[in-house]
Amino acid sequence: MSTILSSGTYYGIERKQEEGMCFKLNITRYDPFTDIGKHYHENAYLSLLIHGVYREMNRKAEQDLLPGELIFRPAGYDHANHFAAGGGSCLNIEFKPEAIQALIEKPVLPQVMAVYPAGTFEYLYKLLYCFIQDLGDGLQDEYILNWLAAQTVQKIPARLLWLPRVKHILEEELDQPYSITGLAARVHVHPVYLARAFKEREGITPGEYRLKMRLGKAMELLFRTRESVSSIAYATGFTDAAHFIRSFRACYPTSPHRFRASLKS
Incomplete structure (x- = not known):
């Protein structure tokens, strides 16, 4: 059974956080060999890997994310993670659904998980x-x-x-x-x-x-x-x-x- 994480909640140790008009930002740090069981987030978010390597595991596939790469996880996306020997840290950009809806008439957030190469945006x-x-x-x-x-x-x-x-x-x-x-x-x-x-x-x-x-x-x-x-x-x-x-x-x-x-x- 998967755990649901409410708005602004992440595994790992939060090192820095800030809240803006339509988003919540934070940086989370993970110890070496951290295992994170199946879970999903209440809100959609982007996560940029600052350092370290971790494995992304979902119902269909597994893949390793490398420093600089970016992953978009839609709300309700079920996944688990395993950090390698060096641990890691991530910048998380969580979207506030009410604020996004107020700004944009038509939905623009992707509906599926996507991984982007380093430097894409x-x-x-x-x-x-x-x-x-x-x-x-x-x-x-x-x-x-x-x-x-x-x-x-x-x-x-x-x-x-x-x-x-x-x-x-x-x-x-x-x-x-x-x-x-x-x-x-x-x-x-x-x-x-x-x-x-x-x-x-x-x-x-x-x-x-x-x-x-x-x-x-x-x-x-x-x-x-x-x-x-x-x-x-x-x-x-x-x-x-x-x-x-x-x-x-x-x-x-x-x-x-x-x-x-x-x-x-």
Whole structure:
């Protein structure tokens, strides 16, 4: 008989967790030779293997998952697992069914288990990095909406009348609260469609575009003012100096303090 795991519940040791608009994120760690008996989850979720190797066993087949690979497990999918000698850890992205239904009229989540090779959806690996480094600020929502959008086949038209307005908002309102759902409501576009169309047209998500604008403004302030790093962080919409410094270092090979100091040398 299989065990049912309720929303947000996983085997293993939870190391980190976060909850967003339409998802729950966590990282779980598993000891070497961990055996997990037959079970299924109340909600559908994606699981990205960060390190280690484990065997996925269901009613029809068995297969080994390797680091970087991604598996989608629909709600109610019955399976068991065995971790190898090195143990392992996984990023789990659980979908909130009510939130997904509110966002999307037609079901887009796959109905069967699927395994994807490492690197298949680059934004989910960006999600992993942002989650580990605490670089949130709405990016997690966008990366997950991009995955949901990839499950649809809606064609993007050549001309997007709302795109200039979206870019203007992202460029001019750097210190204002941001969410992709709020942005979509302002231009009267569905958030999943906006996420997909913007990414297809601009090559980056709206949140990444906004981050690029914020870091550009921060660079301008580092050159042109004597404002402290904390003041620059708040002026460009970061929650605190630590978030600004992490984002700056992710883009440039140094910290804001050292960059500014190098200008004086």
